[in-house]
Amino acid sequence: MRSSLNRRGFMSAGAALAAGVAAPALSGCGVMGGDDSDPDTLVLHSQLGGTAPGAATFRAVLDTFRKENPGLKVKVLINGDELGQVYETARLARKEADVVMVSLYDKTVEWTELGATVPVGGYLDQWGLRERILPKALTEWTDEKNRLRALPYIASNxxxxxxxxxxxxxxxxxxxxxxxxxxxxxxxxxxxxxxxxxxxxxxxxxxxxxxxxxxxxxxxxxxxxxxxxxxxxxxxxxxxxxxxxxxxxxxxxxxxxxxxxxxxxxxxxxxxxxxxxxxxxxxxxxxxxxxxxxxxxxxxxxxxxxxxxxxxxxxRTFTVNGFWISPNGTKKIETVEKFVRFMYRKDVVARFVTEGARDMAVKTETLSDGFPLVAKAQQxxxxxxxxxxxxxxxxxxxxxxxxxxxxxxxxxxxxxxxxxxxxxxxxxxx
CATH class of the missing domain: 3.40.190.10 (Periplasmic binding protein-like II)
Structure with missing residues (x-):
């Protein structure tokens, strides 16, 4: 199996960046700001933007996170289906975001194998999150070499x-x-x-x-x-x-x-x-x-x-969205930890269910009662x-x-x- 982010991809894309050729996927997205090395600045790259299901909830909980952590600055980069290509281009320039919120699909399946993101199994236990995540979700996000690619978050019926x-x-x-x-x-x-x-x-x-x-x-x-x-x-x-x-x-x-x-x-x-x-x-x-x-x-x-x-x-799938940690993210892992642990809090997870109509890869007893068809599917x-x-x-x-x-x-x-x-x-x- 080969991916677009293989050694040849690194060389050709890197050459284009060195020559000053702007990749089309970067147009207007500001992703090159992901190289912010300030440990008190967290850079997130997410698909939860615009009118995407759960996007409004994501913006709301980020506001809560900022209020609870006044010393931290949070930058958010938004892309839709093209996020994979945008992230890969930024990674080639070593200017990728610290945390990527994206599905396990297409390009992302091989990110951990190719070093574009880091395995997160160690963080899962260090941060006390194993008991918060559904076991089936952990299985789906684990690759053939027993590496947990990312921390599972959003699922779907x-x-x-x-x-x-x-x-x-x-x-x-x-x-x-x-x-x-x-x-x-x-x-x-x-x-x-x-x-x-x-x-x-x-x-x-x-x-x-x-x-x-x-x-x-x-x-x-x-x-x-x-x-x-x-x-x-x-x-x-x-x-x-x-x-x-x-x-x-x-x-x-x-x-x-x-x-x-x-x-x-x-x-x-x-x-x-x-x-x-x-x-x-x-x-x-x-x-x-x-x-x-x-x-x-x-x-x-x-x-x-x-x-x-x-x-x-x-x-059914548990791979709709998860938290991937980039090599840049490991340089300010304490800041990443604050954000990730916040996102797994029961009250935050419940908001995605009740306000965002999302199914979760996280253990929760909350149902999407305000969205009757989602609730029916959950049952x-x-x-x-x-x-x-x-x-x-x-x-x-x-x-x-x-x-x-x-x-x-x-x-x-x-x-x-x-x-x-x-x-x-x-x-x-x-």
């Missing part, structure tokens, strides 16, 4: 949302639990001009749903191996899962032109009642308007006959089966090609063989 009101108006009285029931419901919904299942077939939401459906006939251990190697043609269960996906697609289960839609398209269709169902992580469920949420239930994705799972499936328990989120196993170089392959899969008329070939092709340079 990823169920299917069902708009009962829209479904009833189309004559669908029960939430579908099988493939046959889903296809029958789709026919009734389309007859009323309503999209059945909306999905961003041209981005990560479609990639996750495709992976979920493929796992109908594949066990968890088989799935982990599958996404590590990209050998989608080796298991009969994979072929059966892809064929189930094709059956659903060709029966009109997915919204029209799904292959070109994005997450924003998906949430708009569901939140306006134009679609009856969506596969949505809890951060999206928190944004469903009240007039839709009051008629919405959450559950698992319907399974075909002969599936290896006993109940409709959902995805699904054993009424659903959980399948594997592929993020930890897909080589970084295959992440974007996998999304391109997903768009191919959602394109009407694409055969199961062609889908499998496209998925395998995504690993060509991995």
């Amino acid at each position: 990823w169920p299917v949302a069902f708009n009962r009101d829209v479904m009833r108006k189309a004559g669908v009285d029960e939430i579908p639990r099988s493939g046959d029931e889903l296809i029958a419901a789709a026919k009734k919904l389309r007859a009323k001009g309503t999209a059945p299942v909306t999905i961003g077939g041209n981005d990560w939401t479609g990639q996750k749903l495709l992976a979920q459906i493929i796992q109908s006939f594949v066990t968890a251990e088989q799935t982990k191996s599958l996404y590590r190697t990209g050998d989608f043609g080796a298991l009969s269960g994979v072929r059966d899962g892809v064929q189930y996906f094709v059956e659903l697609r060709d029966a009109g289960v997915f919204t029209d032109k799904a292959q070109g839609l994005t997450t924003d398209s998906m949430t708009t269709q569901f939140n306006t009642g134009a679609a009856a169902m969506e596969s949505a992580m809890s951060s999206a469920l928190g944004k469903v308007p009240d007039n839709v949420a009051r008629h919405t239930d959450v559950g698992g994705f319907p399974l075909p006959t002969g599936a290896v799972h006993p109940k409709p499936t959902i995805l 699904l328990g054993d009424s659903v089966s959980q399948v594997v989120l592929p993020d930890l196993y897909v080589p970084p170089s295959a992440v974007q090609p996998m999304i391109q392959a997903t768009s191919t899969a959602f394109t009407p008329g694409t055969s199961a063989n062609r889908i499998i070939s496209a998925l395998q092709g995504a690993y060509r340079n991995a």
Whole structure:
């Protein structure tokens, strides 16, 4: 497995910086301020900005931290999906932030291996945080060499949302639990001009749903191996899962032109009642308007006959956001410790749940009562089966090609063989 932050990447990016060539990802973000060596200045680099779920809560708790620590100065750098590239460029110049708040996905999977961030297992125990974090979260954030990459913080449930009101108006009285029931419901919904299942077939939401459906006939251990190697043609269960996906697609289960839609398209269709169902992580469920949420239930994705799972499936992950410590951060570790310990306080964690509609990788008894669909997802328990989120196993170089392959899969008329070939092709340079 190779990453964009390998030795060649360090050399080429370093040469560009030495030559005075500005990296496009740095434009307007001010990340080069991350080299502040003052031990009383903490530099944070986070994805929790703008209108991102939990961003307002993050700003509020930072204000509290500043008031409680008047001698400390806190700088915050915000980036969205491009954070990984921005951080890597700053790290090459040794001007990276002290603490990075980002998901374990794509580029970040290899940061610890490549020295872009430091293992944090020692700090976990020194700071007395092991008992605060869910054991499953620690497992997901630990690499194959038993190094804890970052301190887990935000998690997510990823169920299917069902708009009962829209479904009833189309004559669908029960939430579908099988493939046959889903296809029958789709026919009734389309007859009323309503999209059945909306999905961003041209981005990560479609990639996750495709992976979920493929796992109908594949066990968890088989799935982990599958996404590590990209050998989608080796298991009969994979072929059966892809064929189930094709059956659903060709029966009109997915919204029209799904292959070109994005997450924003998906949430708009569901939140306006134009679609009856969506596969949505809890951060999206928190944004469903009240007039839709009051008629919405959450559950698992319907399974075909002969599936290896006993109940409709959902995805869960503890890797949405964590606290990564950079080499710069180790130079002022006492300041970093103050911030991290503050963020794991029970009252701070509870604010992310109640105000930010976030699921947490931290132990808490608080529920997102102000966000009913998020709370419902938190309480699904054993009424659903959980399948594997592929993020930890897909080589970084295959992440974007996998999304391109997903768009191919959602394109009407694409055969199961062609889908499998496209998925395998995504690993060509991995």
